[in-house]
Amino acid sequence: MAIELKMPALSPTMEEGTLAKWLKQEGDEVVAGDIIAEIETDKATMEFEAVDEGILGKILVEEGTEGVAVGTVIAMIGEEGEDMSDAQPSQSAEVDDVPGEGKDVGRDQSEAEITKPAAKPKADDPEIPSGTNVVKLTVREALRDGMAEEMRLDDRVFVMGEEVAEYQGAYKVTQGLLEEFGPKRVIDTPITEYGFAGIGTGAAMGGLRPIVEFMTFNFAMQAIDHIVNSAAKTNYMSGGQMRCPVVFRGPNAAASRVGAQHSQNYGPWYASVPGLIVIAPYDAQDAKGLMKAAIRCEDPVVFLENELVYGRSFEVAQLDDHVLPIGKARIMREGSDVTIVAYSIAVGLALEAAEELAGEGIDAEVIDLRTLRPLDREAVLTSLAKTNRLVIAEEGWPTCSISSEIMAICMEDGFDHLDAPVLRVTDEDVPLPYAANLEAAALIDSDRIVKAVKKVCYRD
Amino acid sequence: MAGNGTNDRRGNLPPLSLHVPEPNFRPGDAVDFSHIGVTEPGAQPRPDEACEAAETHPLCNDLIRVLGDDDKAHGPWDPKLDPDTLRRMLQAMATTRAFDERMFRGQRQGKTSFYMKCTGEEATSISASMALADDDMVFPSYRQQGILIQRGYPLVEMINQIYSNAGDKLKGRQLPIMYCSREHGFYTISGNLATQLPQAVGYSMASAIKGDTRIAATWVGDGSTAEGDFHAACTFASVYRAPVILNVVNNQWAISSFSGFAGAENATFAARAIGYGIAGLRVDGNDALACYAAERWAANRARANAGPTLIEFFSYRAEGHSTSDDPSGYRSAQEREEWPLGDPVMRLKKHLIALGEWDEDRQEEMDRKAAEAVKAATKEAEKLGTLGHGMHQPFETMFEDVYEEMPWHLREQCEQSLREKEIKFGKGDPK
Numbered sequence: 001m002a003i004e005l006k007m008p009a010l011s012p013t014m015e016e017g018t019l020a021k022w023l024k025q026e027g028d029e030v031v032a033g034d035i036i037a038e039i040e041t042d043k044a045t046m047e048f049e050a051v052d053e054g055i056l057g058k059i060l061v062e063e064g065t066e067g068v069a070v071g072t073v074i075a076m077i078g079e080e081g082e083d084m085s086d087a088q089p090s091q092s093a094e095v096d097d098v099p100g101e102g103k104d105v106g107r108d109q110s111e112a113e114i115t116k117p118a119a120k121p122k123a124d125d126p127e128i129p130s131g132t133n134v135v136k137l138t139v140r141e142a143l144r145d146g147m148a149e150e151m152r153l154d155d156r157v158f159v160m161g162e163e164v165a166e167y168q169g170a171y172k173v174t175q176g177l178l179e180e181f182g183p184k185r186v187i188d189t190p191i192t193e194y195g196f197a198g199i200g201t202g203a204a205m206g207g208l209r210p211i212v213e214f215m216t217f218n219f220a221m222q223a224i225d226h227i228v229n230s231a232a233k234t235n236y237m238s239g240g241q242m243r244c245p246v247v248f249r250g251p252n253a254a255a256s257r258v259g260a261q262h263s264q265n266y267g268p269w270y271a272s273v274p275g276l277i278v279i280a281p282y283d284a285q286d287a288k289g290l291m292k293a294a295i296r297c298e299d300p301v302v303f304l305e306n307e308l309v310y311g312r313s314f315e316v317a318q319l320d321d322h323v324l325p326i327g328k329a330r331i332m333r334e335g336s337d338v339t340i341v342a343y344s345i346a347v348g349l350a351l352e353a354a355e356e357l358a359g360e361g362i363d364a365e366v367i368d369l370r371t372l373r374p375l376d377r378e379a380v381l382t383s384l385a386k387t388n389r390l391v392i393a394e395e396g397w398p399t400c401s402i403s404s405e406i407m408a409i410c411m412e413d414g415f416d417h418l419d420a421p422v423l424r425v426t427d428e429d430v431p432l433p434y435a436a437n438l439e440a441a442a443l444i445d446s447d448r449i450v451k452a453v454k455k456v457c458y459r460d
Numbered sequence: 461m462a463g464n465g466t467n468d469r470r471g472n473l474p475p476l477s478l479h480v481p482e483p484n485f486r487p488g489d490a491v492d493f494s495h496i497g498v499t500e501p502g503a504q505p506r507p508d509e510a511c512e513a514a515e516t517h518p519l520c521n522d523l524i525r526v527l528g529d530d531d532k533a534h535g536p537w538d539p540k541l542d543p544d545t546l547r548r549m550l551q552a553m554a555t556t557r558a559f560d561e562r563m564f565r566g567q568r569q570g571k572t573s574f575y576m577k578c579t580g581e582e583a584t585s586i587s588a589s590m591a592l593a594d595d596d597m598v599f600p601s602y603r604q605q606g607i608l609i610q611r612g613y614p615l616v617e618m619i620n621q622i623y624s625n626a627g628d629k630l631k632g633r634q635l636p637i638m639y640c641s642r643e644h645g646f647y648t649i650s651g652n653l654a655t656q657l658p659q660a661v662g663y664s665m666a667s668a669i670k671g672d673t674r675i676a677a678t679w680v681g682d683g684s685t686a687e688g689d690f691h692a693a694c695t696f697a698s699v700y701r702a703p704v705i706l707n708v709v710n711n712q713w714a715i716s717s718f719s720g721f722a723g724a725e726n727a728t729f730a731a732r733a734i735g736y737g738i739a740g741l742r743v744d745g746n747d748a749l750a751c752y753a754a755e756r757w758a759a760n761r762a763r764a765n766a767g768p769t770l771i772e773f774f775s776y777r778a779e780g781h782s783t784s785d786d787p788s789g790y791r792s793a794q795e796r797e798e799w800p801l802g803d804p805v806m807r808l809k810k811h812l813i814a815l816g817e818w819d820e821d822r823q824e825e826m827d828r829k830a831a832e833a834v835k836a837a838t839k840e841a842e843k844l845g846t847l848g849h850g851m852h853q854p855f856e857t858m859f860e861d862v863y864e865e866m867p868w869h870l871r872e873q874c875e876q877s878l879r880e881k882e883i884k885f886g887k888g889d890p891k
Contacts, residue, residue, distance in 0.1 A: 008568040032835075033565070044786050051565045051838075071570060158669070184669065190699055195658050195692025202662020205647065206597070206676075208669060222688070229652050230659065239630035240861040241642040274862050298864035327867065374867040 003052050005075040007061075007068045008039065017041040018066045019074060028056045030077065037063075037074070054079050123325040125289075133318040140310040142284035143173050143249075146291030147211060149321070151181055154209060157295055158185040160196055161213030161250075170215045171251060171310055197223030197248065201231045201300075204246035209295060214250035217266045217304065223248075224269075231300035232275030247294045249303035252280070253344065253395050254443060256308065260431035265396030267343070270302040271372040271405070277326055278372040280304040282347035284314035286370055289324030297326065304372075306345045327371045329379035335365035338389040338453050341380055341406055343369040346393040346444060353393075353449035362457055372402055380406060381414050388419040389456040393449045398426040420456040425449050481720030483791065491794040498800050501528040501747075502535025509757055510766040513739045520730035520740040523774060526749040527807050531814035539591075539753040543817035549590060549748055550812065551826060552610040553582040553805045558830040559605065559615060562838060563622060567783040571846040572622045572636045578603045580778030580796070583748040583804035584709045585679065586610045588773075591755035592677060597663055599647045599656035599678035602637055603709065611644045615837035625845035625852060631860070632853040645674075653684040657693035657706060664704035664762070665696070675762040677705040677755070683714025685729055686722045694736040697768035705758040706770045709745065711777035716790040730772035738768050745775030746801040748808040774801070855881060 007017065018040040024030055030050040037048040057078040061068055068074065137145070151157045158181075163170050165178045165188040178186040189196040193214060200212035214220040220227070227248055234244035254263035271278045277299050281287040287305070294301040332347060333354050342350040347368045354364040365383050369376060384390050390410055392403040403424035410422045428442040454460040485491050504524045507515045526533050533540075541549075560577040567575040578585065585606035589598070598607055608618060620627035622636040630640055630648075640648035647663075650656055660678035667674050680690065685708055697704050708729045712719050722729075733740025739761060743754040751773060758769035776799045780787045812818035845851035859866060859874040866874070 006570045008570055009573070032831075033561070044789075046568070049565045049568060051562065051569050051571075156670075190692075190695050192688075192692045192695060194688050195696055198655060198658025198689060198692060199662035199665065199696050202599075202659030202664075202676075203666035203669075204662075205659060206663035206666030206670075208666040225652060226655060226658070230650060230655050234648065235864070236861045237630065237634050237638070238640045238642070238648040238861075239628075239633065241629075241640060242648060243864070277863070374869055377869070 002057060003054065003077045004073045005036075005050075005077060007070050007072040007074050008046070008048060009070045014041055014070055016067050016069045019061050019063055019068050020045065022059060022063045024056045026056055026059055030054060030056055050077070052077060123328065125324055125328065125330070126322065128317045128319065128322075134315045135318055136313045137284045137288075137316040138311055138313050139284045139287045139305070140171065140173055140175075142288035142314075142316055143291055143305065144175055144177065146288040147174070147295070148177060148180065150292055150295040151177070151185065154295075155185075156207065157209040157211065158187065159211045159213060160187040160189050160200060162189055162191055162196075162215050164188060164213050169213065171307060173305070173310070174213065193219050193223040194226070197226040198230070200246050200248070201226045201234075201244055204231070204244045204300070205234065205242060209245055209247075211247045211249060211295065214248065216255075216262060216307070217250050217252040218262045218264055220248065220250070220266070227270070227276070227300070227302065228273050232273050235299070236275060243298055244300050245298050247297075247301045247303055249291075249294075250305060251307040251310070252304035253306055254308075254427075254432055254439075257434060257436065257439065259434045263432040265344075265394075266302075267304055267372050267396060268401045268405075270304075271375070271402060272400075273373075275300070276373060277301040278304065279326065279370065280344040280372055281370055282309065282332075282342075282344055282368050284312075285316045285322075286324060286330065286368070288316065289322050290326070290370065292321075292323045293326050296323065304344065309345050309348070312348075324370075327374040327376060329376035330368045330370055331365065331379070331383070332368050333364070333366040335363040335387065337363045337387055338391065338457055339365045339367060339380075339383040339387045340391050340393055340449060340453065341367045341369065341383075342393040343372060343402065344395065346395045349395075349444060349446045350393045350449055352446040353453065356446065356450050357453055360459075362453060362459065364453060369402070375402075375405065375409075377409050377413070380409055381417075384410060384414045385417045388417055389453075390414075390418075390422045391449065391452045391456055392422070392424045393444060394424065394426045395444050396427060397429055398424060399429060401426060420458065423452045423456055425452045481718070481725055483718035483720065485792040485795060487788060487790065487792055489792045489794070491792050491798040493798055493800045496800055497523065499523040499525055501525040502533075502538070504535065504537060506536035506753075506757070509760040510764050511739075513733070513737055513767060516739040516741060516769075517734050520733055520742055520772075521728055523742055523744055524750050524754055525744040525747050526753060527747045527811055531807070531810040533749055533811065537750055537753040539749055539756060541749070541752065543812065543815060545590070546808065546812055546815075547818070549587055549752075550805070550808050550818075551830075552586045552590075552606065553748075553808065554826050554830040555615075555833065556582050556586065556606045556609050557805060558827070558834045559609065559618070562831070562834045563619070564783060566622075566838070566846075571842075572624070573847060574636045574783055575622065576602055576637055576782045577779045578606060580799075580803060581709060581711055581745065581773075581775050582606050583751045583808070584707070584745045584773040584775055587748040587751035588677070588707060588755035591752045592759055593674070595645055596674050596759070597645045597647060597660070597667075597676045599660035599663070599676060600649055601653070601656065601679045601681060601684070601709075602649055602651075603681070603711075604679050605637065605639070608639055608641065608644060608646055611646070613639075613641055613644045613646070615834060616840045617641075619837055619841035620844060623841055623844070623846045625841065625847075625850065627841065627844040628853065631857045636847075654680055654687035654689035656680070657689045658696060660706075661693045661696045661702045661704050661768075664702045665700055668703055668765075673763070675703040675705070675759060677707060677759075679707045679709060681714060682708060682710040682712070682719045682724065682729055683717060683722050685732065690732075694732065694738065694770065698736040698738045701765065701767040703762035703765065704768045705755065705762060706768060707755070708770065708772045709775060710772050711745075711775050713777045713781070713787070713791065715781040715785060716787070718791075728772060730770060733770040736770075738770055740770045740772070742772045742774060744801055745773030746799075746804040746807065748804050749811070775804075776801070778803075
């Protein structure tokens with residue numbers, strides 16, 4: 001059977017070249033490694049070697065031909081004795097160019113309807129039995145309890161990071177863990193986020209369940225290569241052979257008076273990466289239940305906390321093993337006039353705004369996304385279908401944000417339900433200033449949410 | 461001028477200037493490697509494997525060699541391998557060389573987009589890998605195909621990956637040559653340089669935390685030691701005495717940047733170990749016996765919880781960086797011929813002949829069989845398609861393995877894409 005010789009690519013970017021010279025002629029015997037032709041590009045001259053052995057049967061492109069496209073069949077090699085005089089490269093049939101569709105083979109011109117698949121049922125939060133004892137816990141304590149419960153259940157789980165052991169965490173989230181679990185499972189690291197993100201990624205590949213604390217996610221900027229390029233892609237790039245079940249956690253977004261470099265919301269950054277799970281809870285119950293889910297997850301998780309919320313107390317049901325579903329939003333307040341979608345600290349602001357709006361006769365529904373990837377589109381669209389108006393509140397920059405994503409979802413799949421344009425309330429599009437007055441002016445607040453809601457309700 | 465009058469401290473010194481490294485030889489230059497300190501084989505001491513790290517530090521500025529010009533093994537680093545083991549080593553090297561030759565030409569034929577040879581550096585992966593246990597985890601860079609071949613990974617699987625065809629175990633997701641095999645303890649290769657270093661350290665730490673016995677070993681080039689990852693890995697390996705081996709293959713060239721741009725003019729790469737207080741060895745990377753002996757020493761040390769080792773394999777990249785590279789534009793073609801440490805395959809062959817355990821006829825037979833085995837594997841792989849031609853991975857695999865369980869939004873995308881494809885192309889998988 002004849003073997004086609006194609007115009008080779010010297011590099012992945014080469015598109016065409018000159019067939020400068022044939023060093024073998026029709027009828028010549030070639031063996032693997034023989035140089036049969038010289039190819040020229042604007043960058044270099046390349047010797048073209050034979051891979052297979054046989055007889056150079058037919059030369060299809062004469063020497064001296066310029067602009068020969070990569071992949072063009074330039075000659076045929078046959079076995080000894082094979083008649084190659086009429087050999088032709090195999091050709092695929094020319095197809096018509098369908099306007100707007102490119103050259104698609106066998107395109108059915110009928111107006112085939114691409115129906116939307118039925119929405120998949122998603123797990124709901126587990127029931128909290130009536131009569132369950134409820135205690136007040138700070139988010140800080142809830143996060144710690146979530147980690148400690150999982151560490152008791154699974155000895156593969158350990159915590160590492162700067163100041164997590166003796167100092168109990170820069171924000172005291174790992175309080176008491178060293179005492180209970182000892183220095184082999186609560187590990188102080190050298191000051192290199194890049195280093196311990198890589199170590200955690202490697203340890204997860206090695207069968208453990210690391211919880212990697214970043215003192216803040218601002219410092220994880222130098223670790224982002226391990227998170228995005230290694231952890232998030234391990235399962236995929238290994239063809240499903242390897243896993244990287246690691247939790248990267250720490251405070252995210254603005255705190256108070258910590259300036260431009262320490263006040264950034266990385267939710268949209270990580271939420272754009274396939275392969276990562278991104279969680280950003282608001283209250284203590286969710287922080288604990290989702291922390292437990294994150295640690296049990298086979299995928300790498302970025303768990304975004306908020307320093308200003310660490311100290312807030314919330315009611316938490318005292319349950320043995322309350323694990324929340326990842327990818328499920330929560331209706332924090334039911335309402336019928338407008339939907340406010342928020343996550344993390346902005347949920348508190350949205351609830352404040354809803355209270356104020358209630359006094360003015362506007363009944364707002366507040367949705368806490370809780371997970372940023374995968375995002376609960378269904379919850380957003382269901383609420384929009386009910387209220388027909390939507391505002392997103394996000395403590396972060398406006399451009400390419402979670403707000404942008406929610407707006408896209410509303411346009412793609414909720415357009416018919418919209419009675420007003422969707423609005424977003426975010427921080428100003430500037431690095432966060434340090435001075436108290438400027439900081440307050442740059443950050444989202446509940447007044448701005450109220451204003452936006454009134455606008456979409458045509459009440460301003 | 462106003463101020464405190466300290467400007468005159470500059471005196472009449474000339475303006476500040478920088479040193480920009482320049483390689484010794486450029487294209488067309490006559491090559492003289494006499495500045496490379498080629499040491500006496502057998503003259504280097506071999507400390508106890510559990511010694512204090514500092515005891516190894518003189519070896520960081522030495523060069524451990526075993527095979528002499530007389531083709532015999534010398535000194536305390538002679539691993540005293542039996543002839544069968546040596547022949548297996550030679551076999552793996554011959555196969556690797558034949559594989560590189562054919563795959564390189566296959567790229568020129570458009571069967572894949574990219575390939576990288578390891579010619580001249582075979583001992584740094586094959587001999588080193590033989591010194592490890594088969595289930596020790598390796599975190600390679602992109603020029604350690606010899607490890608997979610030494611560990612018996614089927615050639616046809618390697619070619620399927622290179623062709624990204626229907627048989628590709630990585631499902632058409634990775635660049636050619638970025639192999640991965642859990643079963644063969646070969647971690648998926650990262651295109652971002654040096655990330656495998658802290659990951660190998662982390663893996664080895666996990667192994668220790670679990671009470672496992674497997675160590676980890678990782679390979680990186682001389683150029684990539686400039687990455688922060690290298691230094692973070694050394695810090696962690698040192699602080700926690702991780703059971704890991706950090707192999708630096710100094711092949712003198714990072715694409716067109718010579719090793720001077722990674723600091724080689726000022727210190728050896730092995731000498732990085734001194735600053736971190738870990739064991740360091742500098743080894744003739746073209747001496748298969750020295751490579752084996754050093755890696756074995758480091759493996760035994762790691763297994764005994766005596767700490768990590770940084771090994772510099774001093775070698776030479778005999779070919780271009782990759783199929784996208786033409787080294788004649790930046791270095792003298794004479795370098796390869798003049799390289800004072802010879803060729804690792806030739807040296808091992810001559811050693812076996814000197815032992816009376818091998819001859820040229822058997823070598824020729826081995827090379828011929830290796831080429832045939834590679835050719836047969838290529839033919840078999842081509843039945844499953846080459847890049848962009850013939851069979852490929854089922855379309856829907858694109859959406860798999862992003863997460864442990866396919867999330868609803870990917871399931872929806874996948875179903876929708878399949879329906880659109882069916883409308884356009886009808887049932888079945890278009891070629």
